Amino acid sequence: MTPEEYRQEWLKGLYHTDYNNCRFADNKEQFARDWIKNKLPFVNLDNPQNIVDRINWCKIYDKDERKPLWADKISAHNKIALNPNLKDILIQPSYIWICNEFTLDMFNQLPDGKWFFRCNHGSGWNMRFEKKKGNDPSYLISKLNEWLSLNYAYIGGYEWQYENITPGVIVQPDLGQLKDWNFWCENGEIKYVQTVRKLGKNLEEFMTFTDADGNEPDMYIGVKPIRFKLLDSERTILEKMKPIVKKLSSDFKFVRVDLYSINSEVKFSELTFSPCSGKLILNQL
Incomplete structure (x- = not known):
């Protein structure tokens, strides 16, 4: 079956999944709005009030032309490889x-x-x-x-x-079960720092969630972590990572910069523009 034949079958009412409904939507931006309203009714897209609102607003409306280049893991790798100030962070x-x-x-x-x-x-x-x-x-x-x-x-x-x-x-x-350092950034500024250890597919240990300096935050996103403050040894890693995060986050309205610390060296994981497709829960402390 050709793609067009498949689409015609969809128009007749077959194969109606979220994937196909998005794929064949005439107005994908409106589809995205409806999807968020259905999945995340608490998100305020019209007047964003918090970081989760803003992440979802950016998901729909922030068409920064750099985002596809960094969402593409091969393109991101190549861009960093060509940057003499960043190339050493590649695995x-x-x-x-x-x-x-x-x-x-x-x-x-x-x-x-x-x-x-x-x-x-x-x-x-x-x-x-x-x-x-x-x-x-x-x-x-x-x-x-x-x-x-x-x-x-x-x-x-x-x-x-x-x-x-x-x-x-x-x-x-394969470097094993590394600890992910997730930097939640808005307009080039680090807002929150999260550390997560991935133990397997869909199995994660949420270790810390802090403010930009490793101290207790005003809120946290997602699963409650073990700690809301970094240890002194972790703060040393944090300070080493900050200049790299600043370079990578530049002036994106929102981006999560994901890094590793391996044998005291900072290594690059990826840039993420809509973590968990925006399906995030904001929790107050």
Whole structure:
């Protein structure tokens, strides 16, 4: 079935999912508004009052042309590689393919070892795999190709920055269960700092949520963390990361800068413009 034939079937009432309804919507901006009102009735899009309101407002209306370039994990990698002041934050080596299909021949180009595979055009489309004799990569390749066939923009109420990214796969060393440092930034200013350890697919340990200086915040987003203050050793890492965060967040209306600290070195994870597709809960302390 061709894409147009599939669309005609959808117009007849078949295949009505959130993904297809967004994909075929005549007015995707209106679809995004309706999606937010349905999923997040407490969000004020007309007169944003807090950071969650503003994240969702930006999701619909902030069409900053830089956002697709940074949402694309391959493009972001290349941009940092070309910046002499930032290139050292990249995790290396990196293997990159621009492709609509990931093949066994591509996989076989990798040396033996533990690798972290990510599709560049979405969020959460990643998998760990150890390449060694006896390990069958069939499931890995199948999942990568499933993700490569999809457009992430249509999954969570229209995240426009993903819509026109050319799909591909980036592979980097698997460094284990790292602690994510998430910097919630508005207009180039750090508002909150969150640390999270990812223990597995959809399994996370929310460790801290603080203000920009590692102290108790006025509120927190999402799951209640273990602590609302950073330890002295964590504050040292925070101060080392701040200049990098400032460079990466520049003057974006909103961006979450995600970094790692590995053996006392700061490493880049990604920039996120609509975390959790905007489905965020704001909690007061």
